[in-house]
Amino acid sequence: MEDTRALISVDGTYHQGTIWFTQSQIEFDLNLRDGRDHQIAVYLVRLWAAERQERIEVIDAASRQLLEQQTIADIPDGVYVVLNVRGHIILRVVRDSEAQCVASGFFLDPVQSHLEEWRSGFFGQAGASSPEIGGDKADPDHDGLPNYLEYALGLDPTEAADGQPFSQPAIHGNAMEISFVGQVPPAGVSVTVESSSNLIDWQSVPKQNDRVDIVSLPYGLQRTTYTFDLTSTSRRYLRWLANPN
Ligand SMILES: [Ca+2]
16 A cells, blocks of 8 residues: 655656655755755655654855754654755755654756746745736836836846836937837747827837838847838827737
8 A cells, every 4th residue: 555645756656655864964965056046845754653853954055054944843744844045055954863864855946937037036936926026017116117028128127227228219301210229029929019199099010101120239139120100190109018929
């Protein structure tokens, strides 16, 4: 009969009662090179009837400084010890009782999408999960550009100063020209522009005699220049939209 306290196999077909165990301590060397916070979990389980107490320590690999520790008194029938870590750390499981030191599983948070990485990179895990801060429509730097548009345009959503990436409009005869330098939008994201003469009726750009010119620049940047025909109207309002493809 399977012991359901044991971790389930990778293919999900059976419970596998395997553990690391020593008489003293177990160390995992974990080097997270992306500069971001990660959530990790260590699964502890008492598969046989020995009372045991363990301590989980997170240690900076370079300085050997103790960053965090949690003590688990009398390990129950399965517990996940969850920790938030970043950089190069040593995760140490230490025996705090007479019994052997054991650990049954070790889990790293799942691979994030490009957007999720962008979001947690700027806002941290707590901010990224808060709709008011990390939500697609949130504007925590109050520059008028919602997060998803900042993502699409390659801007910093925590820095209002870079939220005005557009040139001043220039008038040439019956045409108005405005340009924007930004990153090429990430894969899966489309950026479109709409214009209006009354802020009520909006139409996609370009229309009729409008023109859009895109010039590739070094370092993954591009300059997009919009030229609008003002023959039939004296006003053109513009809005930028970003949406998943
Ligand atoms: Ca913003």
